[in-house]
Amino acid sequence: MSQNVMVTGAGKAVGLGFNLVLRYLEAGDTVVATIRKPCPELEELKEKYGEKLIILTMDIGSTPSVEQAASELGEKLDHLDLIINNAVSVSPDCDKGFFDANLDYIARTVDITAVGAMRVIKAFYGLLKKSEMTALIMNISSEAGSISKCYRTNMIDYGMAKAALNMATMNLVNTFKDDRSINIFCVHPGWIRTDGREDNPAPLSSYEAAGILQDLFEKKRNDFTGHRFITNENEDYPF
Numbered sequence: 001m002s003q004n005v006m007v008t009g010a011g012k013a014v015g016l017g018f019n020l021v022l023r024y025l026e027a028g029d030t031v032v033a034t035i036r037k038p039c040p041e042l043e044e045l046k047e048k049y050g051e052k053l054i055i056l057t058m059d060i061g062s063t064p065s066v067e068q069a070a071s072e073l074g075e076k077l078d079h080l081d082l083i084i085n086n087a088v089s090v091s092p093d094c095d096k097g098f099f100d101a102n103l104d105y106i107a108r109t110v111d112i113t114a115v116g117a118m119r120v121i122k123a124f125y126g127l128l129k130k131s132e133m134t135a136l137i138m139n140i141s142s143e144a145g146s147i148s149k150c151y152r153t154n155m156i157d158y159g160m161a162k163a164a165l166n167m168a169t170m171n172l173v174n175t176f177k178d179d180r181s182i183n184i185f186c187v188h189p190g191w192i193r194t195d196g197r198e199d200n201p202a203p204l205s206s207y208e209a210a211g212i213l214q215d216l217f218e219k220k221r222n223d224f225t226g227h228r229f230i231t232n233e234n235e236d237y238p239f
């Protein structure tokens with residue numbers, strides 16, 4: 001059964017978001033790709049897939065921008081079956097440790113990566129509720145957001161942001177607990193060459209990773225009892 005899918009942060013052709021958009025279009029779904037600035041490769045997909053692809057401008061760091069995007073989409077689609085919160089922001093000091101990093105960057109990373117996903121869920125909730133299947137929210141997290149497995153001394157902003165996204169997910173699991181029409185997970189998507197570089201040692205291309213996630217998401221749609229932080233291999237990951 002074809003579905004209406006929205007992917008945030010889809011404006012980088014080598015990135016995971018763009019490749020998720022491509023995978024769902026190839027599957028015959030209607031896809032909303034959210035971007036901040038024009039993406040020529042998405043325009044090429046638009047020429048090929050026509051009305052099956054809706055390109056929506058949305059800055060998830062801005063509540064008015066997210067609300068505006070939701071209102072625009074409401075004029076084009078009557079429901080959403082899946083939202084993939086893929087967009088992420090990292091600071092220029094992401095690779096630095098505590099003594100060298102500018103700590104004032106952290107709040108912005110958390111605001112976009114974690115609060116941004118919540119802004120999206122809140123603004124598009126009305127469209128999710130109109131889904132005729134179990135509406136699904138997949139928050140793209142990272143193993144770097146696991147507090148119990150933390151081993152790094154760098155990536156402070158990114159790790160804090162993904163841990164916050166995981167907490168947001170669990171809060172919403174509680175919020176939706178009596179509502180079997182909506183389901184939500186956070187997912188470590190695997191180690192991926194999202195920079196598009198062949199010399200990147202990560203085992204998965206963005207296109208390969210997107211295909212694995214696409215299959216996983218359908219397996220999880222009606223799983224209301226499992227652990228909420230999972231990997232692309234459908235393994236439970238510790239918070």
Ligand SMILES: NC(=O)c1ccc[n+]([C@@H]2O[C@H](COP(=O)([O-])OP(=O)(O)OC[C@H]3O[C@@H](n4cnc5c(N)ncnc54)[C@H](OP(=O)(O)O)[C@@H]3O)[C@@H](O)[C@H]2O)c1
Pocket residue numbers: 008009010011012014015016017035036037058059060061085086087088089112140141142143188189190191192193194195202
């Ligand atoms: N690569 C890996 O091995 C790996 C591992 C674990 C988790 N992940 C996760 O997988 C996801 C995809 O990774 P990626 O490297 O493909 O991501 P990315 O390219 O760094 O970011 C995805 C998109 O987020 C958008 N974005 C940034 N700030 C935004 C804002 N304020 N509003 C809306 N969109 C915004 C960017 O848009 P612009 O193009 O406009 O900047 C970008 O296209 C991320 O959530 C990442 O944390 C990746």
